[in-house]
Amino acid sequence: MNNIIESVFKELIDKGVLIVEKQQPEETESKGEGGVRTVLKLPKFKINEKNWGTKLDTEDRAIIEQIGANLEGDDPLSRIDYVNNFLEQQSEIKGDITVGKVMGTLMFLDIFASIVYEFNAAVAGFLFEAMFAGIFEGEQIEAKLGGGEAGTTDVVLYVGKGKSKKGVEYSFKLLGEGATIIQGSASDILSGIKKASDAKEVYLIGLKREDSKKVMSIDFYEFDVTQQTWFDWIGTVNPRKNIKEPIYGEVEFTIDDAPILKDKTRLATSQYNAKVINDEVVLMPRSGSKARKTFDAAPEELTRVFKINPEVLQEPHNLQHVNGTPVKEGEYLIPGDKYRVNGIKEVKIKPNYYDQSSNFYKLYGPLLEKGSFNHTTSEGKTFTDFTEYVSSGAYKTDTKFFKMLEDAPLPAFKGGKGAGQFTVTQNYMKNKAGTRGPNTVTLDREKFQQAAARYTNVIGDKIYEVFTDMANLVEDVSGYYLGNTVKERFEMGLAAKEEAERLAKSTEENFKEIEVEEETRKALEKSARRRAASRSGYDTGAGKYGGFEESKVVDLNHFSKKILENIKKSP
Numbered sequence: 001m002n003n004i005i006e007s008v009f010k011e012l013i014d015k016g017v018l019i020v021e022k023q024q025p026e027e028t029e030s031k032g033e034g035g036v037r038t039v040l041k042l043p044k045f046k047i048n049e050k051n052w053g054t055k056l057d058t059e060d061r062a063i064i065e066q067i068g069a070n071l072e073g074d075d076p077l078s079r080i081d082y083v084n085n086f087l088e089q090q091s092e093i094k095g096d097i098t099v100g101k102v103m104g105t106l107m108f109l110d111i112f113a114s115i116v117y118e119f120n121a122a123v124a125g126f127l128f129e130a131m132f133a134g135i136f137e138g139e140q141i142e143a144k145l146g147g148g149e150a151g152t153t154d155v156v157l158y159v160g161k162g163k164s165k166k167g168v169e170y171s172f173k174l175l176g177e178g179a180t181i182i183q184g185s186a187s188d189i190l191s192g193i194k195k196a197s198d199a200k201e202v203y204l205i206g207l208k209r210e211d212s213k214k215v216m217s218i219d220f221y222e223f224d225v226t227q228q229t230w231f232d233w234i235g236t237v238n239p240r241k242n243i244k245e246p247i248y249g250e251v252e253f254t255i256d257d258a259p260i261l262k263d264k265t266r267l268a269t270s271q272y273n274a275k276v277i278n279d280e281v282v283l284m285p286r287s288g289s290k291a292r293k294t295f296d297a298a299p300e301e302l303t304r305v306f307k308i309n310p311e312v313l314q315e316p317h318n319l320q321h322v323n324g325t326p327v328k329e330g331e332y333l334i335p336g337d338k339y340r341v342n343g344i345k346e347v348k349i350k351p352n353y354y355d356q357s358s359n360f361y362k363l364y365g366p367l368l369e370k371g372s373f374n375h376t377t378s379e380g381k382t383f384t385d386f387t388e389y390v391s392s393g394a395y396k397t398d399t400k401f402f403k404m405l406e407d408a409p410l411p412a413f414k415g416g417k418g419a420g421q422f423t424v425t426q427n428y429m430k431n432k433a434g435t436r437g438p439n440t441v442t443l444d445r446e447k448f449q450q451a452a453a454r455y456t457n458v459i460g461d462k463i464y465e466v467f468t469d470m471a472n473l474v475e476d477v478s479g480y481y482l483g484n485t486v487k488e489r490f491e492m493g494l495a496a497k498e499e500a501e502r503l504a505k506s507t508e509e510n511f512k513e514i515e516v517e518e519e520t521r522k523a524l525e526k527s528a529r530r531r532a533a534s535r536s537g538y539d540t541g542a543g544k545y546g547g548f549e550e551s552k553v554v555d556l557n558h559f560s561k562k563i564l565e566n567i568k569k570s571p
Contacts, residue, residue, distance in 0.1 A: 070100045097455070130155075176209075182426065327339070
């Protein structure tokens with residue numbers, strides 16, 4: 001029996017499941033013992049920014065990568081969806097879920113919750129970046145390396161599926177929901193996007209909100225900054241459709257169809273009941289007066305006349321009679337009579353109309369001054385008005401666009417003391433076409449515990465049989481060695497053989513090899529090699545990731561076979 005146990009434990013140690021350490025115990029007053037002792041330890045997990053994000057050959061990094069490999073989804077938003085469904089749709093997914101996915105997802109959620117709840121905003125932001133770098137086999141860009149070719153990039157994540165998986169530059173923001181703005185260095189984003197025609201910076205924005213029970217939920221959004229989307233985000237201009245543009249000019253009118261004047265100036269200040277008698281406007285006198293009797297007796301029809309606003313008699317309105325005679329102060333506008341005035345002649349739909357933000361003026365102000373902009377695009381079209389250049393969309397395909405921004409007198413894009421910030425409001429981002437999300441995850445540890453409890457039966461179903469068979473095997477082997485007669489030993493040995501075979505079968509059935517993509521498999525093996533090398537002190541040899549002799553991936557089936565082998569060898 002001892003030989004079997006020793007052999008199996010040796011296999012566990014060789015495979016890196018158990019770690020053997022030599023320790024010098026502390027002397028105690030009671031025993032005064034010393035000497036070296038051997039202890040078995042399990043690997044410890046800790047939150048570690050550098051070992052997750054930048055030190056790629058550490059055991060901590062290997063563990064976070066393995067956690068990531070158990071999360072479904074090819075990009076950050078889809079993985080957020082997965083962990084949320086893990087919590088909210090347990091009955092639908094627990095039938096097909098593996099033990100690894102249960103443990104990996106719970107670990108991810110618990111780590112994420114620890115980052116959000118237990119660290120201040122600045123530290124949490126860095127840990128947030130490092131964690132995602134780890135679960136997507138990427139790399140965190142150190143802050144001191146920002147700008148230049150790195151642009152505003154915080155991490156490079158490997159996203160996509162199979163052969164389409166590639167490194168994508170991300171900028172992360174973890175903010176409180178509300179008035180907090182999204183911002184970044186104008187000069188840095190220019191440096192990052194100008195480096196290639198297809199350069200892209202993906203912004204992953206997490207907006208934190210807390211309910212009355214202090215439970216935190218995070219809504220995740222994504223948007224892309226490229227040359228084509230530049231003015232969607234960097235000094236925003238918001239395109240609007242069906243915007244009416246008034247064209248002013250001289251308009252002939254009657255009071256019944258009076259035009260709208262420039263600056264919406266009123267044509268008249270008041271109106272009165274009156275009659276037009278012998279081409280003179282006679283206002284209705286007060287009731288009961290002699291003049292009222294004469295007024296009522298006149299055969300002309302009662303009408304309403306309008307006292308003219310003196311402002312419309314002057315530039316730019318120039319109110320006139322239809323014959324060109326200027327209207328005099330004190331006159332009234334009479335229904336049916338025709339007049340001329342400078343008002344809205346027609347209304348057109350504005351082409352390529354954009355609302356320009358205050359940030360647009362801060363970043364590009366020097367180019368908005370009259371005569372300050374003269375640019376010929378790579379396609380040969382010349383613009384002398386910057387707003388026209390922007391609104392036309394010519395910048396999207398202009399290969400000279402970024403060179404123009406670099407050469408222009410724009411302090412915001414020069415870096416250093418005069419550098420400016422591009423700003424985006426949360427509401428703008430949420431409502432902007434092209435924004436992806438929100439994808440939400442609730443970091444509620446009570447909910448985590450409930451999920452763990454509900455998924456326990458899944459785990460139990462898969463490993464209960466294995467542990468039962470293993471316990472029976474140990475009992476039978478012990479009986480073999482402790483049997484008093486040859487018959488007892490024979491019967492217990494036969495039972496042990498059968499239990500060993502049953503154990504091998506149950507491990508094969510319940511610890512099936514997980515179907516994963518080749519790229520994911522390679523990543524897991526790479527992580528295992530790193531961990532083994534870290535523990536053993538091996539030389540990594542061939543660079544960051546290579547140079548190890550063999551994978552240390554654990555095969556539980558192998559341990560069952562090892563038990564069988566040792567039973568056969570036993571006397």
